[in-house]
Amino acid sequence: MEALINYLLQFGHLNQQQIDLVKSKGVLRELKKDEYYAEAGKTPREIAFLTEGIFRVCYYNKQGEEITKYFIDENNFVVDINSYNQNIPSSEYIHTITDCRMIIFSKEAMQELSMTIIGWDVIISKITAKGFAEKVNKISTMMAEDATERYLNFFTKFPKLANRIPLSYLASYLGITPSSLSRIRKNISS
Amino acid sequence: MEALINYLLQFGHLNQQQIDLVKSKGVLRELKKDEYYAEAGKTPREIAFLTEGIFRVCYYNKQGEEITKYFIDENNFVVDINSYNQNIPSSEYIHTITDCRMIIFSKEAMQELSMTIIGWDVIISKITAKGFAEKVNKISTMMAEDATERYLNFFTKFPKLANRIPLSYLASYLGITPSSLSRIRKNISS
């Protein structure tokens, strides 16, 4: 819980009473490696704060290939925010690629926090905006790089994670085939 | 102004008095083609709603190449939301590629609207989230496509704009060189 509170405090002030209220609304949950926290077609009714482990968010394109959109690591919120906001089915899967621990806030809990804590909505919207902006920046930077640069930059961005992620997922995230990734790794090591 | 109000009403309710207040805070502005609405290094102190024209958002990478991150067309808000929220200099340029008309809301105006209209912040944060999610989806879809698909999909997404955008900007957006784009266009036309 402490990691969550520290994270929230980066985006706005909360007094001790408010902090305790937030803590009281969060429910701990664990998932094993290779489980699905969320699935396409289902309407999300909660938000998760990931305290341990790595998620990957993926979908299937028209050719039926599974595409990894991005990875989510510790100390980040996880939800398909538009499906959540608009109460519509999500089109993406959220998949654990390691054992994960998270703190869950139901939609009802979020609404209570929103009504009780002045400034809560602002904190949440700042977090949402920052998370999205990071994704947009990362992905749009990737578009302008070749695959080798994308791979190397992934290491600097996720130094601890790069070796915990199956290469097939990483390849799809980098927009290349597993064989190409394998060749790139070979070239780099020499 | 009507387009703006209709846009806002998609995300939440506003009564007539609130609508009038919003209108009273918006200031019309025009920019000619090939001007900069915002520049890297400057801290944004306002938000623009684009009613006519096309922006492109771009930056310079380490190699000094200008990279087009994305285009913004009519009926969308424009701002580097994180720089705006955190009062820090932006790292991107916002450039008109056609003559543009927009409605400007100063930070002060936004704060007044936020304090006066219950639910204003929620509307704004939903808009922000939706805008970002669209960008993330678009860009991350592009990562999984080859350049020809990216080019064709751009047409379906921006049917009216594709022919108004210089190909050099489009190439950089698609992550390829102008010559590659030219060859792709040649192949398609045959």
Added chain:
DNA sequence: GAAACCGTTTGCCATTTGGCAAAAAGCAAT
């Protein structure tokens, strides 16, 4: 230990894209 399975690597070749320079086309000013 053998077999089956899964993820990764490699080899081979086709296709795509980049880099560079020149040519062509479009556009504005005179």
Added chain:
DNA sequence: ATTGCTTTTTGCCAAATGGCAAACGGTTTC
């Protein structure tokens, strides 16, 4: 119409990436 400027196209070749199948390596299962 001519000139100058910019954008786009083209040609040439090199480099990067994809597609496919086979090989390799590690793990699990029996």
